[in-house]
Amino acid sequence: MNPDLRPLAEASASEPWYQPAGNEVELFEQCHAHQLAVMLKGPTGCGKTRFVEHMAWRLGRPLITIACHDDLAASDLIGRYLIQHDGTVWQDGPLTRAVRQGAICYLDEVVEARQDTVVVLHALTDHRRILPIDKTGENLQAAPGFQLVVSYNPGYQRMLKDLKPSTRQRFVAMDLDFPAAEHEANIVRHESGVDHATATGLVSLALRIRQLKDRGLSEVPSTRLLIAAATLSTCGIGLREACYAAIVSPLSDEPSMIDALRDLVDGTFI
Template sequence: MSISQADEVLAELEAPFYRAVGDEVEVFQAAARRGSPVLLKGPTGCGKTRFVETMAHGLGRELITAAGHEDMTSADLVGRFLLKGGETVWADGPLTRAVREGAIFYLDEVVEARQDTTVVIHPLADHRRELPIDRLGTTLRAAPGFQLVISYNPGYQSVLKSLKESTRQRFVAIELDFPPVDIETEVVTYEAGIPPETASALVKVGRAIRTLDGSPLREVASTRLLILAGGLVAEGLSLRSAVQSAVVQALSDDPDVVRALGELVDAVLPRA
């Protein structure tokens, strides 16, 4: 095997595992060629982060991520002055590093950050492709290859935390959801390292919880939770114990809800 062939094999082995459901890969690649920012919409644990990782790998771009939260300030994204060895030095934030290096910057759960913080991304998300750094008195032009990607869960966020129209209309939107049964089974099988029939049983549990009438749950059983449960099975735990720990108990602390979910699981899972 030549060096180039070995490099190709290594790159393939290191590629994140993702199975496309629709045309999301083609849409993202087209947006990347134009340098257009991308907004990912979808429920928690449906694969938004994995999708971005896969796209970055395929494009050969570095991926720099940050998670939105209510205490996030613009300095957390852009940077700040720090005291080092008696001297004041500037330290780039993750957004600034991505702009300088031409990387993909992924801001997860963007609406969890304060709106006055996320406004800093606006000049990067239109034709200007610029990042004003007020504390340095300069404006940084985005290097070739820079791309801005943000995500949020529209079904989970409250009205007070919805994405502003002035932000939304700067982005190409891609909606992701939990994959079809066959693809989700394949994903759980691969990620958890379990037999397909076990993964199929887990997916049936997930589907049953997602379609539960009058569900009191704020979040449903995500693909991520099913993979966690599958990982416990791979370590020798019984299927029911794994589901109870990684799915049922993770979804609620309410005793009545936990009991109802347990009964649902008993009805769905095959008898030992």
């Protein structure tokens, strides 16, 4: 695991652009001010990570991002002893660094981590705000400004695994979704540089494809995929070809579904 440790001053001198869909910015700010952990729920590619980056910039806090996976152990978060030529030395993990620095610690797709790993977060999400480090005997008190933020995709995880109620109830949950069509078109245009008509067409295509959810299509096109297709089109790739590569192929390997999706592309961009 190579967690992304990015002090704000080094990571981004400019604001990570984010277009609010509701009151999520104000809600997050209040959670941060009152030391409440936050859970971001929403489909893949709807802007959860960008939202956290924007809020870290807005609040002036360092951001440490951890991509969770099946092999993520508690020691990957907390730290471990390393053997060196002159003995052993303790090395903090990314969660421990965030607690010491007063950073925002973002665990992306937290449900992918093992349950015994997720349990180490519990003492940080209530009034104690401590991180027990068993190997050093330290009960580390979270520095001012520390906040724990996790994300996951409820629709996808419900079929595979989910967070325990004892974990879920330690977070303020914020439901994020794909933006309204007009807002999503504005995001695609801003992030890729395409014209308004192209951005609107891509969003129209996405809305049509999203209607196929649970009808043979397990995942629907994210805003991220629309931006990828738009970006390719600005580089001289034909728009339909860009959609085949950036939207259709990532969504399915089933020949009949691919044909149906390509038909939707062709019908949208005649």
